[in-house]
Amino acid sequence: MIFFLLSDTLISLFTLYLAYNLRFNFTVPTDFLDNFLNIFFVILILKIIIFIFFRLYRTAWRFFSLHEVKKILLAHIIVYSVFTIILILFREDMMPFARSIIVIDFMLSLVFITLLRLSKRIILESGKESNYKNTLIIGANSSINRLLNDKKNIEYTPVAIVDKSKNLINTYIFNLKIYSFDDLEKVILNKSIEAAIISKEYPQEELINIFEVLNKSGIKDIKIVNTLSSNQSTKKQLKDISVEDLLARHPKDLDTNKIESFIKDKVVLITGAGGSIGSEISRQCKKFDAKQLILLDHSEYNLYQICEELSDFDVVPVMQTVRKIEYLESTFTKYKPDIVIHAAAYKHVPLVEDNILEGISNNIIGTKNCIDMAIKHNVEKFVLISTDKAVRPTNVMGTTKRICELYAQNVDSKNTEIVAVRFGNVLGSSGSVIPKFRSQIQKGENITVTHPDITRYFMLIPEACELVLQAGAIAKGGEIFILDMGEPIKIVDLAKKMIDLSGRDNIEIEFCGLRPGEKLYEELLINDSDKKTQYESITVASSTKFNIDELNKKIEELLLKDDKLSILKEIVPEFNHKKNN
Incomplete structure (x- = not known):
């Protein structure tokens, strides 16, 4: 900015002096030079103010194009128009002055200031500095120019654009030719592409295909445009493409109006509020204008983190375990939640296998306590977060969650509508495979996968949580909703993509065998008698009847008797315990 301010000052001084000389054939009368500096400073101040207004000092001039020329022209028209008005209003103070100098100076200033900026781009491009990367823009997007003007993105110099729209092929944006997607590999080779920026949203299959072509061509620096939204504004920034981007499924039937009508002006109690799911649910409830958030978690650190993040909202931290019903009683009595x-749950399969009593106590008893308190205190709606591991479970964790579903469906709920929402793995949650693989890659270790054929369902945390709230909004009580997780993904393919994304070729995949209780693949339905809802992304599983008195009796036995696996099997006959080595 300082460079161009100084340059514009010198150019303005030079062009004005030259304009005087051209007007008087290089013999300027002395009395006309008496107020030369006054005229100069007025024009200079006007230029600086108008140029700043048009953000001409915040442009990365290596991207100088016709768009910037138009801005310079418009700025000059305004500057010299305003100066003409000043000249008329303060004629006596400006005299003597020849009005034709305005026209001459306008033309000279426009040409020289434009040439300065154009020359800067030419020098930068001809210099071939190693700091700049020949960058391919994927998806013709007029907003990408503003993003690349950011100093943080200074290393990326776009040299070509590819787009799938036939109407745009062989046209130009920012002086860059737009090529067809079919020519992607050819453009990469001919233009010596070193980096790529994906500027538009693409369906999952297309995005994966784009990534694979880029990766195959040896391009490791791949960015996407990330949109950051807040209550005040929407901001775009570049970020490295991640495995979450490649695997994310964005539900097309998300009904934010329905969610808002469910959450707005309600007191919402969230258990496990510091966990991956609980914290995102908390953020969503803030976004949809809950009246107050009661955030309950037994982890001091997790609770502190989410409360700090939402400190500008009406948040009540409750450091409490769901196992203690007398503690929950006081919380429900004090805050009177509507929803x-x-x-809150233990979710890690191997840990629960090694700590069966704790898994039963936290997952089953904790859930039962929360449901019982919700019913007792006339909570409008209770939403239980469940898992695909509850379907024909092969491990203790999945079985405890299935028992929670049975309790939720069969308890006498009185005035409380109780619903369970079942989904698969969420991308990037704590303890999931993605953070684990990422950590192994950062350490330079080989990635460990349990089995070459193991598959899992995946969904982004925000999308999963929004659908949870949407399911809660349409619930009438007694349902088990199932979120559409798309097609299951092979974990070995996930590992390969993460290695490709890392750009490291010294990392391999090792198979270490299935862990205790682990399935090769997960299911979302116990049988095929599911029902469609008004939303394609949400279906309803068929209900399972279970005598509630018998269920309560069996839950008591789980706490008292040693042979807990047998009792779990009695409650959930489809439980087929896998003791893998």
Whole structure:
């Protein structure tokens, strides 16, 4: 900015002096030079103010194009128009002055200031500095120019654009030719592409195909445009493409109006509020204008983090375990929640296998306590977060969650509508494979996968949580909703993509065998008698009847008797315990 300010000052001084000389054939009368500096400073101040207004000092001039020329022209028209008005209003103070100098100076200033900026781009491009990367823009997007003007993105110099729209092929944006997607590999080769920026949203299959072509061509620096939204504004920034981007499924039937009508002006109690799901549910409830958030978690650190993040909202931190019903009683009595979203649970399969009593106590007893308190205190709606591991479970964790579903469906709920929402893995949640693989890659270690054929369902945390709230909004009580997770993904393919994204070729995949209780693949339905809802992304599983008195009796036995696996099997006959080595 300082460079161009100084340059514009010198150019303005030079062009004005030259304009005087051209007007008087290089013999300027002395009395006309008496107020030369006054005229100069007025024009200079006007230029600086108008140029700043048009953000001409915040442009990365290596992207100088016709768009910037238009801005310079418009700025000059305004500057010299305003100066003409000043000249008329303060004629006596400006005299003597020849009005034709305005026209001459306008033309000279426009040409020289434009040439300065154009020359800067030419020098930068001809210099071939190693700091700049020949960059391919994927998707013709007029907003990408503003993004690349950011100093943080200074290393990326776009040299070509590819787009799938036939109407745009062989046209130009920012002086860059637009090529067909079919020519992607050819453009990469001919233009010596070193980096790529994906500027538009593409369906999952297309995005994966684009990534694979880029990766195959040896391009490791791949960015996408990330949109950051807040209550005040929407901001775009570049970020490295991640495996979450490649695997994310964005539901097309998300009904934010329905969610808002469910959450707005309600007191919402969220258990497990500091966990991956609970914290995102908390953010969503803030976004949809809850009246107050009661955030309950037994982890001091997790609770502190989410409360700090939402410190500008009406948040009540409750450091409490769901196992203690007398503690929950005081919380429900004090805060009187309208909605309870129960996300507190032990979810890691191997840990629960090694700590069966704790898994039963936290998952089953904790859920039962929360449901019982919700019913007792006339909570409008109770939403239980469940898992695909509850379907024909092969491990203790999945079985405890299935028992929670049975309790939710069969308890006498009185005035409380109780619903369970079942989905698969969420991308990037704590303890999931993605953070684990990422950590192994950063350490330079080989990635460990349990089995070459193991598959899992995946969904982004925000999308999963929004659908949870949407399911809660349409619930009438007693349902188990199932979120559409798309097609299951092979974990070995996930690992390969993460290695490709890392750009490291010294990392391999090792198979270490299935862990205790682990399935090769997960299911979302116990049988095929599911029903469609008004939303394609949400279906309803058929209900399972279970005598509630018998269920309560069996839950008591789980706490008292040693042979807990047998009792789990009695409650959930489809439980087929896998003791893998």
